[in-house]
Amino acid sequence: MIRHFTPERLITEPPTSGHLMIADLKTALAQIDIPADWIGIRAMRETSTWRAMRDGRPQQNEFGLSQGAMVEVLAQGQFGYSATNQLTPAALQAAAQCAYAQAIAASRWAIHRFTEAVRPAVVGEYVSAYEQALEAVGVGEINDLLAKLCQQLKVSAAVVRTRAVARTHDVESWFVSSNGSEVYQKLLLLESHLGAIAQAPGVTQSRTDNGYLARSYQGGWELFSGAELGHRAERIGQQAVALLSAPDCPDTATTLVLAPDQMMLQIHESVGHPLELDRILGDERNYAGGSFVRPEDFGSLAYGSPLMNITFAATQAGELASYGFDDTGAVAQRQYLIREGVLERGLGGLESQSRLQVPGVACTRACSWNRPAIDRMANINLEPGETEFEALIGSIEDGVYMESNRSWSIDDQRHKFQFGCEYARKIEQGKLTTVLKNPNYRATTPQFWHSLSQVGSRATLETYGTPYCGKGEPNQLIRVGHASPVCAFDNIEVFGGAGS
Secondary structure (H helix, E strand, C coil): CCCCCCCCCCCCCCCCCCCCHHHHHHHHHHCCCCCEEEEEEEEEEEEEEEEECCEEEEEEEEEEEEEEEEEEECCCCCCEEEEEECCCHHHHHHHHHHHHHHHHHHCCCCCCCCCCHHCCCCCEEECCCCCCCHCCCCHHHHHHHHHHHHHHHHHHHHHHHEEEEEEEEEEEEEEEECCEEEEEEEEEEEEEEEEEEEEEECEEEEEEEECCCEEEEEEHHHCCHHHHHHHHHHHHHHHHHHHHHHCCCCCCEEEEEEEEEEEEEEHHHHHHHHHEEHHCCCCCCCCCCCCCCCCCCCCCCCCCCCCCCCCCEEEECCCCCCEEEEHHHHHHHCEEEECCECCCCEEECCCHHHHHHHCCCEEEEECCCCCECCCCCCCEECCCCCCCHHHHHHCCCCCEEEEEEEEEEECCCCCEEEEEEEEEEEEEECCCEEEECCEEEEEEEHHHHCCEEEEEEECEEEEEEEEEEEECCCCCEEEEEEEEECCEEEEEEEHHHHHH
């Protein structure tokens, strides 16, 4: 099923909900006594559930609660941070004093001095749209559905392992600042997974529902219901079995067609991470590496073919990483990162933009109340073209079509990569033919995106997400979303299991 969303509610007026917490935080903020130039408090509360079945038996039934606040202080041109899980005036005062001491200590070693301009005042609210509330479905009903899906995944005795997962998150955040910011946001998230492992003598193959937890969105239980869900489970099981007798992907250079679920990983690794401004500044090199992109490339670098149009879409309704404001209060907007192949702006918030003097977006984000916000991608989407799926496949004499990421490897400059997929089909004389197992491909980022030769129409556009994008020290796992149509790339090196 294709998921395409319409814009969500974004109110840039005083919040209509969450106002009691805002009032309490403003009162506590007014009582903080430190000689700082600016103070911000970002409070968060997240409740989560995790239900999982393996082979029709309960594997996980968990409930989690996390809440606290991060106090951020600007003093002598530097920011300091301190978190507390006690939302009392005394605890917030103590955190502010600690953050202030950090800022003063850091000012001695400053490489850039900030002003209040990187924390502009903003007032607003953002709330995820949903049809069926997350609390409306009981644990027993969820587990019964997951057990049934395990049964539907097991299409034959060759399927030796089945798994069905449903996770929910209710995330609320409140942000106030000494210069007048008041922001309330409420995100409702549902992440799901279906998977089957099939075995035959000497062969093991797995198939999932577009990748592990790829069907992760904002919304309610309407995202994980209906007859279509059972049909997906049966197809996953059938394809896992079909892969057992399939030949390996050939070793050749050919036209590669990627489904939207693999384009998610391709965009994430070879566009999203290289464009993060803190990588380009060198802040991430110790943990996650840098980027081949240079500051002078913005506005001039031909990143890919003219068919390549990539947008930052943090306000896209239903997509996993949608929000109205980043965690410093900057207002999110839909903006082009790459337009007609040319790099226009990076993935960096106001601090990185100030340091690099290049355009960025509202993407300074934190995974939790006890982490400072850093540059993170959010929803990064490839805009659709005009070519229908049948016409795209029909134009290819020889090629390989791949779905669903299975493995990835990319160097620390985000330049050279090798990705593997779960499932492939041979393309012969304009038709999808033989199923192929162990499909892989490799390229360099510039070569790959310059080889983009066809972009599917809006009818081929699909949206996916992942809750597991890791970055930063201490580490932060954050949610991101990606939407893409089917895409074709010319003269790409593909290979099977023997060539990996």
